[in-house]
Amino acid sequence: MEELYFPEPAAIGASYYTVEYFDQDTNSFQPFVYNDEILQPDYNNLSLSVSNNLTLRLHAVTNDNKTYYSNTLEVGYPIKEVNFSGYSLDQSVYISDVMVPYVGFGLDFSLTIYDISGDENILLEEGYSYQWYRLNPYTFEQTKIEGATNHKYITTEEDIGYYNLIRVTMDEADSGDYIQVISISLVKKPIEIINFEKTNNGITLEFDYRFDIQDNLNIVFYDQDYNELKINSIEVLNDGASYHFKVDLTGDETIYINLDGNSFVLVSKEVGHMMQGGEINLKD
Structure with a gap:
């Protein structure tokens, strides 16, 4: 075209x-x-x-x-006809020592390309380029990440709330063909509970990050027996990153919390790694 x-x-x-x-x-x-x-x-x-x-x-x-x-x-038609063969997008922790989906995790793309213009298929090791993009999860608008032109990419703070996409394009002199692959993992900021206060109608939680409760919020409270607790309302308080959750905690000694949105996820830091979710001991 x-x-x-x-x-x-x-x-x-x-x-x-x-x-x-x-x-x-x-x-x-x-x-x-x-x-x-x-x-x-x-x-x-x-x-x-x-x-x-x-x-x-x-x-x-x-x-x-x-x-x-x-x-x-x-x-006119490109001189070279190519075939994008098997590919893989590795997001393992070994790339950057950070796990998906936490910001800082790495992506490593590999691809096999053959020139199929002639009688025999020829494996290509050059003649193409890489470019990473951020992909808006709502509009699917692509934003080029300047300088991200390698098969490997480490996510940054600017990627929070976005998907990442890699496009491999053949040199225009040979072929205008390209392939693009999307990582289906939204880049998220890990957040923690730094303080809490039980109230007569629920609990106030203070986090180390002020999030938007409209950010595709997904939140579940469980009691010590892992029964789900109904959250009646959430109030955003004015003091920093505090939120009051109206929930019946009668008789509960421990609650477990799963909380995430498009741009963040609640974690608890263990020795050497992070676990999704939080735990609060109400007896203390």
Whole structure:
């Protein structure tokens, strides 16, 4: 697919352009016919699928009968046809010593590419490039991560709340083909409970991070027997990162809490690692 860009026809006083190609038989430029119609765009860009190499130009006649021709452009199918074979996206803790989904975890992409243009498939070890992107979980908008052009990537604070995506693109001189693979793990900030206070109608929890309760919040309280406790309401307090949870804790000695959103997850730090969730001993 060729992407062509040019000024609006109105910028030169024309209503539209006529796309022309160089005809080898007549040794002259002729109107380009696409889907049985002469291609005459009246805007400033064009996506064009062609099946062979062509020389194109734009021809315009202005409203006062002046004639203009653009520069010529060589377009056509890529020289090299490739096959993206088996690939893998490793997110193991060994990459950066940080576990998924906590910010700082690593991703390592591997891919096998073959040139299948000839009679024999040839394994390619160059002629392509890597680029990592952040992917918005709501809009799926892709944002290029500057400098992230290696098969390996370590997530950063800027990735929190996003998916990561890698795109491998063949050099344009050979082939415009590409493949992109998404990590289905949202990057999350690990947060902890730093203080709590039991109240007459629930419990107030203070965290080391102020999160948005609209951030696709997922929260569950369990008692010491792992029975789920109903949370009637959540109130965001004004003092830092404190929240009051209205919940009946009558007779409960210990509660366990699972809490996460798109950009954070509650953890308890154990020796050498982190465990998702929190535990509060109400007897103390």
